[in-house]
């Protein structure tokens with residue numbers, strides 16, 4: 004929660020919701036949770052205004068609240084939902100991916116959802132159709148296809164149902180659950196009991212997450228005759244189909260997490276492309292897609308109950324048509340993938356034919372690669388050498404580093420300090436004697452990958468904030484021109500703009516594009532470091 | 536070797552047999568030698584440099600010096616001999632003048648004088664150590680300094696020869712690279728492929744091509760390859776062991792190396808001014824350095 008992150012959050016709010024909401028958000032971002040009255044006092048807005056702002060933020064899922072009993076009255080505290088807010092930086096990418104995965108319909112749905120924060124299926128579709136202005140017949144068609152895409156998006160968890168508990172903070176939710184448990188007891192719980200409660204609640208939560216049925220999706224069996232019989236058998240034979248329908252009264256929102264999982268999966272596959280070849284990527288991609296449905300969030304590693312197992316079926320992979328005589332080639336390829344030193348794809352010991360994807364290893368490799376490229380393009384390859392060595396060997400002293408990296412000690416020393424100020428290295432002192440004299444102290448250097456990633460993310464937030472601010476500045480510089488462009492008569496007839504103005508507009512759009520694209524690219528880097 | 540009397544000879548030969556001898560021991564073995572005789576011969580032997588004397592727990596122990604070794608010190612006298620022997624004891628590690636002084640208990644000026652004569656006679660030489668660049672070490676002329684002292688083949692004049700290291704590293708990388716992928720660049724080897732080079736093979740290649748003038752060992756090459764591993768250019772792994780593997784001695788060559796495909800090292804961050812900005816630490820939203828008035832941006836966005 005550095006100042007850089009705060010600034011970025013604030014600028015995102017400014018761009019998406021305007022200056023008034025920004026004021027409110029700013030207070031919440033900087034000072035943490037607080038009730039309406041306090042916000043109003045600090046921002047010197049009327050409390051009605053504040054309420055409106057908070058409403059907007061809650062509608063867009065970037066604010067959460069908690070109610071507590073204070074003496075006789077209930078006080079509601081509001082808080083910013085940071086992850087959700089920072090995810091908004093990814094919106095352009097979300098839209099593009101929706102188009103890729105669900106075509107035009109998907110994009111319109113995603114766009115509408117983002118515009119309104121949360122919507123039910125009917126609201127969403129009506130909104131799209133109303134804006135498109137179709138005649139009766141085409142609109143009926145469109146509705147049908149939109150419905151289909153919407154259902155698919157829900158089924159694939161790109162859209163997720165909003166439940167009342169979502170507007171509470173996660174910690175509040177956990178605390179409430181814990182309280183419920185402890186209230187049942189007569190005595191205050193011991194530490195061990197408390198831990199046990201937390202454990203059971205935690206596992207309950209995990210179960211909830213990994214449940215296969217999706218909230219907001221009704222499953223019905225679609226069949227003409229209902230005279231019973233073995234349903235399962237008939238399902239298998241295709242006489243019955245499962246009909247899935249989105250419940251009309253459930254509100255949905257964009258599930259960034261799922262998008263991020265998919266992006267991550269493509270990135271994992273791309274790792275293989277770089278190391279091996281495009282075919283390897285295709286195969287890996289297919290494997291990951293097969294496993295994707297059961298992935299819950301990006302932070303899981305390969306603990307047993309969350310293991311990404313998949314039944315390996317040759318035909319399924321073969322569809323990709325990697326090579327003629329697919330079966331054999333495929334076997335070979337899988338072998339290669341498995342033997343690869345990244346060790347992401349592994350055969351599950353014991354059960355035959357099942358493969359496991361080591362997500363943790365994959366994310367570590369991706370992070371490492373990323374930090375490496377940053378270091379090497381900023382400082383040069385000798386620095387990367389030092390970093391990798393420390394990652395491999397753990398804590399080392401200057402002399403050892405110099406010896407293993409085959410660089411003179413004085414160069415090494417200088418590089419170490421540079422890296423340390425950059426935030427990649429950690430220094431640990433081990434004094435040999437009580438008095439801690441520097442000359443009788445070992446100085447051990449090490450790289451802690453997560454900490455390095457955090458340090459880098461902070462710098463990237465700074466950059467993103469700067470890019471965004473510059474974008475506002477560039478727009479503000481040309482405010483007069485822009486407001487002219489928005490006049491209805493100018494919009495109708497662009498000959499009202501003279502040549503110089505047109506040129507200026509071109510420059511502006513070029514600049515904005517550059518800044519936006521750059522911010523998006525950096526957002527992607529941040530995603531790798533933070534979310535994967 | 537010439538001994539002036541039988542006692543001398545006897546004493547020397549007894550010394551030669553064992554691993555250190557005291558006068559008592561000698562006495563029990565040869566009771567007919569008188570104490571005076573013995574003292575005289577020991578003294579004579581010591582001056583001739585045929586035996587050495589040590590003091591262990593208050594006892595004097597004598598040790599014979601082999602004929603070949605004593606050859607040179609025999610021609611020296613007194614202090615010089617002492618200095619020479621101390622230097623010889625340090626073998627190929629060399630000995631620092633300070634240590635020499637404390638070991639011999641001689642005055643610095645005396646040691647200096649001895650060293651000068653010894654150097655003059657081309658019996659010892661002065662070397663420098665990589666570990667302690669400020670110390671002057673002495674060792675026998677005919678010895679080559681140990682790796683500890685010289686730092687191995689990578690050091691020229693006590694300094695790491697960066698260029699040499701880099702050249703060799705590159706050569707190693709190129710060699711590994713050619714062995715890592717099939718000729719056709721889009722193909723990859725299957726898992727059955729086992730012809731990845733080991734350090735031994737790299738060494739052979741380097742020596743055959745005469746890339747290095749210096750003699751290198753497998754360990755030296757391994758160091759270079761390790762550096763390449765850290766550079767992220769190659770990877771090290773254990774080769775799949777053959778089924779008919781029974782060559783127990785060959786365990787050193789298990790590690791083989793394989794090049795990593797070149798990653799395009801581009802980072803989105805460095806593409807914009809902030810990623811390479813020297814004053815980023817001071818850049819705040821509305822401070823004296825800020826994105827709004829930033830010149831780097833102005834340049835970047837100028838088309």
Ligand code: SF4
Nearest residue numbers: 808809812818826829
């Ligand atoms: S905005 Fe300008 S001054 Fe600030 S960090 Fe970026 S390049 Fe540097």
